[in-house]
Amino acid sequence: MIRAFLAALVLALALPATAQQSMPPAPYAYRQLDDPAQEQAAQELMETLRCLKCQSQSIADSDAPMAGDMRHQVRIRIAAGESPGDIRSWLMQRYGDYVSYKPAVSATTWPLFAIPLLLILGAGAVLLRRFRGRA
Structure with missing residues (x-):
C-alpha cells in the first residue's frame, strides 16, 4: 500500500516536468525577424536579459524552453513596433528586477x-x- 502511494506520488511530481518539455518551441524562439534592423534591436535587448532557469546566461545564449519563450516575446513585440525599453519594463514587471542584467535604481x-x-x-x-x- 505504501509502495503504491509512493509510486503514485513520484509519477504525479514528474508529470509536470515531462509535459513542459513536450511543448513545441515558440515560433520566434529560434527564428530571426525578417527586418535586419529589428532583429539587431531584439538581439541587443536579449543579450541584456537573464534566463530565469539558467541564471548565468542571457536569453540570447540559453537553450532553456523559458528563454525561447522570452526570445519569442521580445521578437514579436519588436516586430509590433514596441521600443526595447518598453519591452524591458514589461519583462521586469512580469518576472522582477532579477531578469535584467542592467537593473534600474x-x-x-x-x-x-x-x-x-x-x-x-x-x-x-x-x-x-x-x-x-x-x-
Whole structure:
C-alpha cells in the first residue's frame, strides 16, 4: 500500500516536468525577424536579459524552453513596433528586477548600487588611517 502511494506520488511530481518539455518551441524562439534592423534591436535587448532557469546566461545564449519563450516575446513585440525599453519594463514587471542584467535604481535595487560604494569608502578610510599612522 505504501509502495503504491509512493509510486503514485513520484509519477504525479514528474508529470509536470515531462509535459513542459513536450511543448513545441515558440515560433520566434529560434527564428530571426525578417527586418535586419529589428532583429539587431531584439538581439541587443536579449543579450541584456537573464534566463530565469539558467541564471548565468542571457536569453540570447540559453537553450532553456523559458528563454525561447522570452526570445519569442521580445521578437514579436519588436516586430509590433514596441521600443526595447518598453519591452524591458514589461519583462521586469512580469518576472522582477532579477531578469535584467542592467537593473534600474529603485526602492528594491538601491542596495546593489550603494553597498559596493560604501565598501570602497570604508576600505579607503582604513587605508588612509594606516598610512597616516606610519608617517
